[in-house]
Amino acid sequence: MDFTDSFDEAEYRAKCRRFLDATLPRRHPGHVRGYRRGEDGPDVVPQAKAFQRKKFDAGFAGITWPKEWHGQAGTPVQQMIYDQEEAKYDTTVNAIGLQLNICMPTICRWGTQEQRDRFAPPALRGEEVWCQFYSEPSGGSDLGSLRTRATRDGDEWVINGQKIWTSLAHEADWGVLIARSDFDKPKHEGLTFFYLSTKTPGVEIRQIKQMSGASHFNEVFFKDARIPDSQRLGPVDGGWKVAMSLLMGERYSLDDDFGPSFKELFSLTRQLELNGRPAFEDGGVQDRLADFYVKAQGLRFTRYRIMTSLARGEAPGPEASIGKLVAATMIQDAASYGLELLGAAGAEMGADMPLEGIFEESFLDSPAFRIAGGTDEILRNTIGERVLGLPPDLRADKGMPFKAIPVGSK
């Protein structure tokens, strides 16, 4: 039991560091990843594209993808090591990475070699950005209840409907889409999967403003948008399986420091005074800090357990599923507690507030973490059923034709 690299791992890590040192500035000590200020600027995506190109040139694009996908045919450990190292740098520039890692494997897995050759290289080089047309206003957590309609018309499909929560859509060149091709079948059985250009006539993209003021998501409207049948992936009415393979492609997040947590609170309580003494010395503060610390360390070492499984070529254990659920609440709680410690003065926002105002900003950002990427409630269902093996809930819509199921707000 140790934390050291094998020889090969150490060599690969050194290679990553050489590349990153030459390419990115190191994070300054107070910088917290995932802290959104400044990540909305107009330069973010161009910078991300340029960085992706450098990764490609240095052999760090598509590390684990096979050669047929134009990847590096590397191991999950290499990916993990790269991610670990990258986390030490200012990676605001990596804004397009997640979508790349979700969309492109779906294209490559379900598409022809010709499609792989057409799409993988420009995506890996950062020349083309992808997004996923997936969630819908009526769906939310119940993804399978989507109602965007795909109607066959000869060699084409006509798309009508609305998508939402589409990250990057306003910057993307291409998107993957799941739509309902048959309203008479049960809800997971009448769906078909496509990809299309965001420039397709009839596709309109509008940014959504979040409560924090940032705009990371879009609404997308389809009005008689036409897609050739050659841009279908998987069989007609067989799109659910394609979509699920896409979700499975989500990598384990090995990233910590995603918002304020123990470190920031520890730092705050050393600056702040309570009754003339450093806040840190207060028993109540210590009780709370200890809880944050133990939870944060629990998540950190859970990640190390996952990495160890990957390093051994094994699938990570079920513990891999708890990270996002625990972290999201922890961040919101930490933001809230930071404000409590700041007291009346803590209402003010701005970079001149303690710790550059991270607690106030995170107060407004953090509600999204408990929802985006699976709500707390859905994640608990998933862990309860897949990890603990508890029986599923009753399904009100089981076997019903989709059109008979009540959806959305009706």
Next chain:
Amino acid sequence: MDFTDSFDEAEYRAKCRRFLDATLPRRHPGHVRGYRRGEDGPDVVPQAKAFQRKKFDAGFAGITWPKEWHGQAGTPVQQMIYDQEEAKYDTTVNAIGLQLNICMPTICRWGTQEQRDRFAPPALRGEEVWCQFYSEPSGGSDLGSLRTRATRDGDEWVINGQKIWTSLAHEADWGVLIARSDFDKPKHEGLTFFYLSTKTPGVEIRQIKQMSGASHFNEVFFKDARIPDSQRLGPVDGGWKVAMSLLMGERYSLDDDFGPSFKELFSLTRQLELNGRPAFEDGGVQDRLADFYVKAQGLRFTRYRIMTSLARGEAPGPEASIGKLVAATMIQDAASYGLELLGAAGAEMGADMPLEGIFEESFLDSPAFRIAGGTDEILRNTIGERVLGLPPDLRADKGMPFKAIPVGSK
């Protein structure tokens, strides 16, 4: 807005006090109601019967019951005032009160005047004790899934099956019973309600030992126990409605101090030292104590709101439903926190421990509070549906014949 009695209320309160002063010792300051030590002794029920007789003689038995039920035809406020005053005395002796208040109203409401005349007076005088044969091993929270069988045989019914959680059964003379008379009907539609003597041949009563070592409950086995049809209450297959009217008879608990809470923790932290200072001065202790205090006061003043409604002749608002749910968890948490403060020495049990060992005893007692009288989960369902008006859960067994419903541990 004030806390004072009206003239009539003050007069009644004085009357209660005169009776109680003459009858019972006052609670000594450290005594916590509901704290079980000593309440299991062989004298408890005889004492309770004797006390009930005194209440009857003084006009405090069946305060709100009508004259036809041999009651005092008083108001809910009078009952409330009596309960409030009684709570200041050592009422270990009141062990039979709850069952009296649940069972007898059912008899009186559904029975003939002849039955009222036969049963109400001895019950009110404490001469006959009642219990309810109600929950079953396979049922638990799902009371309606009971499977004790009532088979008609001429003018009699033959009972076979098992009941559980029957408080007082081993001391009781009579019991009310709900049993399944038709297994082919949906679960709430094939039930019939009876009363019977606990001495009926074929009725066997066994005490259940709880994890705390106490035995407040019983299992009851019915083997070909025979009940005359004249001891049926309500129509054949109409027992659910009778049972529900019984549950509704449950009075609002106006009793606080049911286990360790703020007061006991406050007292403990003034005795205990942390690092050479009274534990009370520690910031972490103060944070926790404040939470307990605010919750306990919230419950206390919620009771005052309920009393005010009763005093005005109105039905209490929905806030009346939260008391037991909040209190049960608070008691368990307080027991746990008391032990944490005691530290390594807190493992020991006994009357010579701080506060007479209440934290250790309550640690073992309190799990039952979250279950008996409605589990946390069932209470949240009830409040969510009845108070907030949220839609009911899906019912797996809706409309199914009872015999087709999976029950218990199969």
Next chain:
Amino acid sequence: MNFDFPDEFKQLRDTAREFLVERCPPAATRKALERADKVDRVLWREIGEMGWLSAAIPEAYGGLGLGHLAVCVLAEEMGRVIAPVPYASSVYMATEALLLYGTEEQKKSYLPRLATGQAVGTLAFVEKAGPLNPASFDTRFLDGRLTGTKLVVPDGDVADFAIVAVRSLEEAPSLCIVDLGDAAVSKMVRPTVDPSRGHATIRFEGVPAEPLPQANGATAFQSLIDRAAVMMAFEQLGVATAALEMARDYAKSRYAFGRPIGSFQAIKHKLVEVYIATELARSNCYWAAWALESESSELAVAAAASRIASCDAGWTATRENIQTHGGMGFTWEMDCHLYYRRARLQALALGSAREWKRKLLGALWARESAATPTDYAA
């Protein structure tokens, strides 16, 4: 036992609710959120005309003389609609300071204008991050002039005058009244977590000021804050209740997996926990209202309990309202964040719950040592 608001105040509540629901929908607050002028001036004038600013002001000074129970009732309604008006600053803080500590002359000068809303008052007391500690205030009042800087002054962008908390020497006055229009006052409008209300950093550079002569030492400031906290707790309760109702309504009408999401225990039980938090807060608030109105010695304890409970209810209710709404919950266009922001602003405004927990225990300890603890809060 009569632990409820008198009927006339219940009628006042009904009137206020009817008016405010109509007149001040969330869209009104959203407007304030998105523009520089944070006050709905028409609404402010209207509630002034109805006497809602003067409920606790005696008739002699142009008020309705209804007492504090009326203010508590109105505060809850103001909270329910997250009204974009300087109600808290002007009523719970400035008016209350004058009522408590003002000279006859000061009362005559300020209260009638506060009563109509013609003047907006506020309280300036925050100087640095961390718990409020009057002993450490740097702002000085010397020779009739005030010097110092106060942070996040509520409605500091629009207030006409401020009650300013100053460092007090023993029994010297700790509160001054200052005209914010004075040339030696500089205001910097500052953004906060709730931009639907205006806040400013205010610097006083030798500004002429008048002491409130009866505001002796640090205790005077604490008593004022205790009283303001009770009225604020009702306002917080209003926000929490409104957020709960919004979540409940959505949970009833939104379908997922073929059924209303409120039929899932994950949502149902969550909202029950919110409901419990609001009811525990309400009961503590009622107690505090009684203590405020009856000038009870329990006020310090009851004020702290009501504030702690309402802070908890506000946070729980507004946070889980967003969560119940899912993705839409964290968008700008949905109103959830208006409640979330306001609840936090309120929870910070008079010092955070953490601080009030320490105050609560201090007050309990003091009471324990005193001669005759009353029966109600034992």
Next chain:
Amino acid sequence: MNFDFPDEFKQLRDTAREFLVERCPPAATRKALERADKVDRVLWREIGEMGWLSAAIPEAYGGLGLGHLAVCVLAEEMGRVIAPVPYASSVYMATEALLLYGTEEQKKSYLPRLATGQAVGTLAFVEKAGPLNPASFDTRFLDGRLTGTKLVVPDGDVADFAIVAVRSLEEAPSLCIVDLGDAAVSKMVRPTVDPSRGHATIRFEGVPAEPLPQANGATAFQSLIDRAAVMMAFEQLGVATAALEMARDYAKSRYAFGRPIGSFQAIKHKLVEVYIATELARSNCYWAAWALESESSELAVAAAASRIASCDAGWTATRENIQTHGGMGFTWEMDCHLYYRRARLQALALGSAREWKRKLLGALWARESAATPTDYAA
């Protein structure tokens, strides 16, 4: 990156689990609960024969010399079956004290007997309610004799000898070894929240004792407790995991309202929270095991973190196991309370989580001031 137990220890775990599940079902612990003799003597002999008592004892003293990772693995399995044997006292406490601070002679005298289980050792250190504070110990060691009283000595009813913590003068030894068979030792068996283990108040009235000469001052006691806490944390993790599995199995097989209760989100999500608590504890435990085995300077921090996390997991899991079982959950006949009791006993045994939180922050503060914090726990 190799943050897992080596294969040979995983095999050890499998062997131990297979043996203990067969040999030590809850009925065995229930027997101990209901009788005066709290030790399953046959089981004790058997695990002694398999070398499980001597995993950390070097071969030179009759041990297996496998190191502490092996003890951690075994501790978790002991916890899973809530074994009625003095494993914690003898292995994590007495053995560990001798390994750390014993003279060669003391090691030779005691370790071989501890290794086989022939002798049972314990640690006597509790003197009063409240946090453990070595500076306030009243027990004295003077002129070769020990005087004082220790409370709730674990397995004090059956132990042959005890390591006793005494008030130390500066760098003088703070631990002594005492034969509990001595006539000047009086034991009073005492009931605890977990009667499946034996505890005694032990009075020493001038009993001959021998110091552990390298156990210098209060730090020596703290280091010993840190090490014991890591092994105990694994045992706690075992209890928590077993309780979770019991609840999960019941939730899968018990029907109410026509469906398995585990299909209700109220139960499902509750058990997910329990699962999360156990996994966070497991990860902290692994870290602490690494720190223990590698003699890392992070041990103080990691030990505290593992203890805090395991206390939380144990409480959450055993409490909600009862709740999941409903009425049956709080009966004597159902095994739920065996886990609930044991988890609490463990959580109190080395001082409660509250105390360890303070220790944790103290250790973090100390590390912050030190020169080179390592990368892992930043």
